[in-house]
Amino acid sequence: MNDKNKIGQRFLNDTFKVIMEEVLSKGADVKEKVCEWRDPAELRRLLDLELLEDGQPHDHLLQQVKEMVKYSVKTNHPRFYNQLRFLTEALNTSQYTYEVAPVFVLMEDVVLSKLRSLVGWSDGDGIFCPGGSVSNIYAMNLARYRAFPQVKLKGLWSVPRLAVFTSEEGHYSICKAASMQGIGLENVFLGAVPFLVSATSGTTIHGAFDPLDLIADICEKYGLWMLLGGGGSVLFSKKHRHLMKGIERADSMTWNPHKMLLTGLQCSAFLLKDTTDLLKHCHCANVTYLFQKDKFYDVSFDTGDKSIQCGHKVDCLKLWLMWKAVGTRGLEERVDKAFFYTRYLVQEMKKKEGFQLQPQFMNVCFWFIPPSLRGKQNSDYYQERLSKVAPAIKERMVRQGSMMIGYQPQAGRVNFFPMIVHSPQISEQDVHFLLNEIERLGGDL
Amino acid sequence: MNDKNKIGQRFLNDTFKVIMEEVLSKGADVKEKVCEWRDPAELRRLLDLELLEDGQPHDHLLQQVKEMVKYSVKTNHPRFYNQLRFLTEALNTSQYTYEVAPVFVLMEDVVLSKLRSLVGWSDGDGIFCPGGSVSNIYAMNLARYRAFPQVKLKGLWSVPRLAVFTSEEGHYSICKAASMQGIGLENVFLGAVPFLVSATSGTTIHGAFDPLDLIADICEKYGLWMLLGGGGSVLFSKKHRHLMKGIERADSMTWNPHKMLLTGLQCSAFLLKDTTDLLKHCHCANVTYLFQKDKFYDVSFDTGDKSIQCGHKVDCLKLWLMWKAVGTRGLEERVDKAFFYTRYLVQEMKKKEGFQLQPQFMNVCFWFIPPSLRGKQNSDYYQERLSKVAPAIKERMVRQGSMMIGYQPQAGRVNFFPMIVHSPQISEQDVHFLLNEIERLGGDL
Numbered sequence: 001m002n003d004k005n006k007i008g009q010r011f012l013n014d015t016f017k018v019i020m021e022e023v024l025s026k027g028a029d030v031k032e033k034v035c036e037w038r039d040p041a042e043l044r045r046l047l048d049l050e051l052l053e054d055g056q057p058h059d060h061l062l063q064q065v066k067e068m069v070k071y072s073v074k075t076n077h078p079r080f081y082n083q084l085r086f087l088t089e090a091l092n093t094s095q096y097t098y099e100v101a102p103v104f105v106l107m108e109d110v111v112l113s114k115l116r117s118l119v120g121w122s123d124g125d126g127i128f129c130p131g132g133s134v135s136n137i138y139a140m141n142l143a144r145y146r147a148f149p150q151v152k153l154k155g156l157w158s159v160p161r162l163a164v165f166t167s168e169e170g171h172y173s174i175c176k177a178a179s180m181q182g183i184g185l186e187n188v189f190l191g192a193v194p195f196l197v198s199a200t201s202g203t204t205i206h207g208a209f210d211p212l213d214l215i216a217d218i219c220e221k222y223g224l225w226m227l228l229g230g231g232g233s234v235l236f237s238k239k240h241r242h243l244m245k246g247i248e249r250a251d252s253m254t255w256n257p258h259k260m261l262l263t264g265l266q267c268s269a270f271l272l273k274d275t276t277d278l279l280k281h282c283h284c285a286n287v288t289y290l291f292q293k294d295k296f297y298d299v300s301f302d303t304g305d306k307s308i309q310c311g312h313k314v315d316c317l318k319l320w321l322m323w324k325a326v327g328t329r330g331l332e333e334r335v336d337k338a339f340f341y342t343r344y345l346v347q348e349m350k351k352k353e354g355f356q357l358q359p360q361f362m363n364v365c366f367w368f369i370p371p372s373l374r375g376k377q378n379s380d381y382y383q384e385r386l387s388k389v390a391p392a393i394k395e396r397m398v399r400q401g402s403m404m405i406g407y408q409p410q411a412g413r414v415n416f417f418p419m420i421v422h423s424p425q426i427s428e429q430d431v432h433f434l435l436n437e438i439e440r441l442g443g444d445l
Numbered sequence: 446m447n448d449k450n451k452i453g454q455r456f457l458n459d460t461f462k463v464i465m466e467e468v469l470s471k472g473a474d475v476k477e478k479v480c481e482w483r484d485p486a487e488l489r490r491l492l493d494l495e496l497l498e499d500g501q502p503h504d505h506l507l508q509q510v511k512e513m514v515k516y517s518v519k520t521n522h523p524r525f526y527n528q529l530r531f532l533t534e535a536l537n538t539s540q541y542t543y544e545v546a547p548v549f550v551l552m553e554d555v556v557l558s559k560l561r562s563l564v565g566w567s568d569g570d571g572i573f574c575p576g577g578s579v580s581n582i583y584a585m586n587l588a589r590y591r592a593f594p595q596v597k598l599k600g601l602w603s604v605p606r607l608a609v610f611t612s613e614e615g616h617y618s619i620c621k622a623a624s625m626q627g628i629g630l631e632n633v634f635l636g637a638v639p640f641l642v643s644a645t646s647g648t649t650i651h652g653a654f655d656p657l658d659l660i661a662d663i664c665e666k667y668g669l670w671m672l673l674g675g676g677g678s679v680l681f682s683k684k685h686r687h688l689m690k691g692i693e694r695a696d697s698m699t700w701n702p703h704k705m706l707l708t709g710l711q712c713s714a715f716l717l718k719d720t721t722d723l724l725k726h727c728h729c730a731n732v733t734y735l736f737q738k739d740k741f742y743d744v745s746f747d748t749g750d751k752s753i754q755c756g757h758k759v760d761c762l763k764l765w766l767m768w769k770a771v772g773t774r775g776l777e778e779r780v781d782k783a784f785f786y787t788r789y790l791v792q793e794m795k796k797k798e799g800f801q802l803q804p805q806f807m808n809v810c811f812w813f814i815p816p817s818l819r820g821k822q823n824s825d826y827y828q829e830r831l832s833k834v835a836p837a838i839k840e841r842m843v844r845q846g847s848m849m850i851g852y853q854p855q856a857g858r859v860n861f862f863p864m865i866v867h868s869p870q871i872s873e874q875d876v877h878f879l880l881n882e883i884e885r886l887g888g889d890l
Contacts, residue, residue, distance in 0.1 A: 012465075013465075020454070020457075020458075035547070037547075039742055040543060040547070040550075040551065040742065040743060040746050043547055043548070043551060044551050047548065047551065049552055049555045050555065051555065051556070051765070051769060051773065052772055052773065053773045054772040054775075055772035055775050056769050061769060061770055068548050068762075072546070072547070072548045073545050073546065073547070099480075099843060099849075100849075101517070101518065102480070102482075102485070102488055103488070103513050103516050103517045106485065106492065106494055107492075107494055110494045110495065110496065111496070130758075131575075131754045131756075133754040134575075134753075134754060137625075137753070141625055151624075151627060152624045152630060153629050153630045153631045154629045155601065155606065155607075155623075155628045155629025155631070156600065156601040156602060156628075157606050157629075158629070161600065161602050172730035173730075173754075175730050176728065176730055176753055178600075179597045180582075180586055180625075180753060181626055182589075182596060182628065183600045183601075183627065184597065184599045184600025185597060186598045186600070187600050265756075265758060285618075285621055292836070292854075294860075295839075296836070296840040297484055298484075298485060301485050308578060308579075308582070308621055308625060309575065309576045309578040311710075313711060317513075320496070321506070321510075324496060324497075325501060325506055326500040327496075327497055327500035327501070328496065328497065329498050329500070330499075330500050391739050394741075395740075398544060398741075404544075404545075
């Protein structure tokens, strides 16, 4: 190894130390701040982001790495198996033919088929996508292709106006997909020839589950594609999978192990029940320089043309390794634990005076009512002032770096906190910390 | 730290050792095989891919990691700075609001603006995408939106039939995008109302550069969106950037630093000249739970709604760190070196009897003519037999693990090798190894 490489290797070793100490150990320590907050202008001054004509020396770069870590939001918890995603980066593999990614073509096949069997499909297809929004784009494209294959060649002008159905609380990626695919936002809720119904298990805000069997009845009756988004990981739980009863009747499923299972970003599977190679027929461009037919092995293992990209990252490894490490049973325990602590949070919240809960689904949506507003719910100013409580608590929380929870208004309800319990490391203590911290931050509002 | 975490941490340390030794050091050693080839069925037997009810012990997992590395294609060369992409994995950040990714929102801004200035745009917009194909999808969607904003709401039925222009050798992602977006493949080359011309700098196979100024003249005259794909990294080279003369007249640019600059997958920027916030207007869904207007900081730093996903990975870090480490000058040297060795390869190839070159662009496309076919170019069987030479050499190459080059037929030309020289580690020796190895593998055909 030459000198340049030795220097590079030392730098990589030093950086790995920073990653281990600052990102993984400290980042997972509940006594450390979630984020060292700085306003954009100040942060720009603190970091040396400028790109120069000349390269920078080792020590300066390492210092930059430390600064970067310091001012980034710590997303880590002590879940070290997930860190094996380093391996995907080290291998730097893109997945499109068997030749370039033999291990991962086989691994993806195993993981997808295991996920499908949890859905209840003995056969089918699927692919890992760069996130759930892209999975939903896939589903909409396949649904359209199944209903009107001529769109691939002749465009939407060759078919009647199409319509997509979803619920008010469905994920906004459905709207993005409809506009991207030339269907138009105004055709998402109403009119014309329906071809797709988008159902959700675990809506983004409330974590509500659509009645899948009822939706499937309608889809079957009218021949519509039933797209199911979210909730997949609940299927690991024998205790809770009834929430998704009827799921095996869906046509496709968007499943994000990087959410509830925390596999590390990105890890998102698109699954489908179809066995007619729709994924390939709909997306293939049959380029000759990657997908030659005169190869010396079975080219059905060259799965790249199923993708809307060319290659896709070997994201299956993240889920595979976690699954291999803790087993199906371990994943089930995590999901059950999330449900347990969600209920525990609700139970403890009910014991306190200042918390007002919304109707309960998988997520805990609530307002904190500061002492100054308690018992004033009939006064003129109540809603107006309550709407300012969550943003004010959030600002203090971020500036002090103690927690990271979002807030939002919805359907006439003023700003509230939607709380999702996922981490396999959560404890009773964390639940009490959360409640006490909100009381501390918002007590004087 | 509890016991479970200590075990996890030890596992991570052990895996890091495997990454350093097996993936990065051995993987970069030219004496090691590129890939330990196994047929799909055999590889499935060799690997323990099955996912079980129970988790697996540490040692077994580590063994699996080693097997995985062994049978994966080694994409690494001794370019250790790139390995800093571990940091993006460790931080596990998704980029959509300033709160969740303060460092990377600012960093992306710096990198995109630096890339734009190389293009020649003093202002504009942009975003990092999961690969170049997705960047092209972005461009097509924005072009359509600029020409016919009503498509976002009313769909394609509200506008005349649209047409996209590209060259025969343009990247197939344009076709994928057109079919995905409901425009239809048959509208890619001909007819109706044109709204987009797709130009390419460095075509996939030959590395040919479209005449950008001539294309820009036509686009300006008819008000068409000029999408430019590829070639971006050539702009670092003062010596070679003339190949892209006229680039500043394009409307958007798809730039993949993970190709010529080898930053590690994925790292792909979509750049645009527009200053009217088109990226946001075209893609926004204005969801309230992420992009609240009543935040305590300047929400123009919450860039997530520009994306067709929600968050995107902090891929800008990979390019930023490499750029910071070697400087603009260092990147220029790499590009110049790639051109130098491309020419060197051509020069050395011309000295040999058995190599026949195609017209020369950035990539070196050639046939190897085995001794048995030399001087027989007028015989009936020549093309037929020549078409089998590249696949046969490729099979031997893969099975022996000595190199990894693709082959392909194109436009009436039988199977040939398209060779791209990118690695900053390449030497005269490597060029001679390549030529000798092809002679060795194909000498008896």
